[in-house]
Amino acid sequence: MRGCGRVKKLISCYLEKDLDPGLQQEIAEHIKFCSECYETEKTLKRISAIARDLPEEEPSFDLAEKVMEKVGFANESIPRTTRVFPAIRRWVWAMPATAALVVLLFLIDTRLNRDSVQLMDQQEQSISQQNTLQDQTVIPEGPVEFVIDNWNPGTRSQVASSNQSLSDSQMLGSAGWPADSLPASFRMYVMPVAQNQMTGTTTRRPY
Amino acid sequence: MATNDMGLEQLSDRQLMLELQDGNQAALELLLSRYKSKLFNTIYRLIQDRETAQDILQETFLRVYRERKSYNPVYCFSTWVYTIALNLTKNEMKRRTRWRFFGLAPSENHSHPVGNGGGHLGYLLEQAINKLPDRYKIVLVLRDISQLSYEEIAQSLRLPLGTVKSRVNRARLMLQQTLKPKLENYERLWKS
Numbered sequence: 001m002r003g004c005g006r007v008k009k010l011i012s013c014y015l016e017k018d019l020d021p022g023l024q025q026e027i028a029e030h031i032k033f034c035s036e037c038y039e040t041e042k043t044l045k046r047i048s049a050i051a052r053d054l055p056e057e058e059p060s061f062d063l064a065e066k067v068m069e070k071v072g073f074a075n076e077s078i079p080r081t082t083r084v085f086p087a088i089r090r091w092v093w094a095m096p097a098t099a100a101l102v103v104l105l106f107l108i109d110t111r112l113n114r115d116s117v118q119l120m121d122q123q124e125q126s127i128s129q130q131n132t133l134q135d136q137t138v139i140p141e142g143p144v145e146f147v148i149d150n151w152n153p154g155t156r157s158q159v160a161s162s163n164q165s166l167s168d169s170q171m172l173g174s175a176g177w178p179a180d181s182l183p184a185s186f187r188m189y190v191m192p193v194a195q196n197q198m199t200g201t202t203t204r205r206p207y
Numbered sequence: 208m209a210t211n212d213m214g215l216e217q218l219s220d221r222q223l224m225l226e227l228q229d230g231n232q233a234a235l236e237l238l239l240s241r242y243k244s245k246l247f248n249t250i251y252r253l254i255q256d257r258e259t260a261q262d263i264l265q266e267t268f269l270r271v272y273r274e275r276k277s278y279n280p281v282y283c284f285s286t287w288v289y290t291i292a293l294n295l296t297k298n299e300m301k302r303r304t305r306w307r308f309f310g311l312a313p314s315e316n317h318s319h320p321v322g323n324g325g326g327h328l329g330y331l332l333e334q335a336i337n338k339l340p341d342r343y344k345i346v347l348v349l350r351d352i353s354q355l356s357y358e359e360i361a362q363s364l365r366l367p368l369g370t371v372k373s374r375v376n377r378a379r380l381m382l383q384q385t386l387k388p389k390l391e392n393y394e395r396l397w398k399s
């Protein structure tokens with residue numbers, strides 16, 4: 001029906017009777033004859049009723065006590081807190097621990113794969129090349145960014161310059177990973193570390 | 208301005224803030240008791256985590272105390288306190304979005320799942336609200352759950368009134384699309 005788009009733009013104001021009387025009337029007329037807008041109005045009224053019926057959540061009874069205690073204790077100078085809320089804090093330990101575990105498993109797996117490939121190829125040269133690369137590994141002290149241009153343990157990767165910033169998808173695209181098939185945390189943290197371990201190169205990104 | 212505690216209860220929020228500016232800490236306690244429930248409910252509906260909502264609320268009132276001198280009594284206290292609480296809440300929501308991106312979002316403790324408190328319909332609504340993009344979720348919760356006026360929302364979020372109205376409308380239409388089939392299913396089951 002003509003005018004449905006306009007009605008949808010104004011339907012909240014219409015339901016709250018917040019329109020000029022002429023416009024209010026016009027929309028009421030439209031809704032009377034338009035089944036789609038009639039259904040929309042009906043559902044919106046229903047949702048509004050459910051929202052009103054949601055129970056009011058209450059804070060713990062000792063909130064005031066805690067606040068007043070802090071105010072009284074610090075009085076004029078309550079330190080500005082740049083804190084992590086507890087719900088997040090609970091997760092902080094989990095990230096490095098999980099990453100470390102997955103990297104470990106990955107490395108074991110990689111080592112096994114590499115050994116078998118090398119046995120098949122019988123190429124002494126590739127072994128010595130890897131040894132050289134391992135010697136060049138820089139141990140990062142701060143946050144690092146890795147860019148791997150080829151998913152091949154035997155190929156030396158291109159290292160991003162320290163001021164070069166690449167997006168997640170660029171990093172993944174250049175690495176040739178099936179990016180969408182892995183969880184975000186794995187893609188962001190574990191993959192670059194594991195890839196780096198395989199090619200033996202890192203670069204430190206300044207803070 | 209020496210007012211005894213009995214007298215304090217008769218004072219408006221603005222007057223209590225003036226008392227607080229004059230060093231009367233009892234005024235803070237009273238403001239807290241007036242606002243803690245509605246603020247907690249708003250923050251909780253946006254964050255869906257009791258513990259974090261509690262922390263944000265606590266931090267809000269610590270800031271009210273710390274920033275008491277910067278409060279201008281020309282303005283409404285409720286708008287001022289909502290602005291503080293919502294800024295903290297929005298930061299937390301952003302932080303959670305980032306963590307979710309890394310696949311490490313903290314668990315959301317729904318206090319009343321199916322069949323409790325708001326009932327199954329309430330649960331469906333909460334789920335649908337949580338799926339809204341943050342900018343829509345915030346205005347919808349403030350308008351339809353916290354029942355703030357459009358003007359109050361606009362002032363608290365420092366957004367133009369027109370933007371708030373159109374976001375609320377958009378958010379309701381998004382909810383309507385998500386919930387329509389679920390509500391119909393629920394009604395069909397209920398009838399049979």
Ligand SMILES: [Zn+2]
Nearest residue numbers: 001004034037
């Ligand atoms: Zn229509």
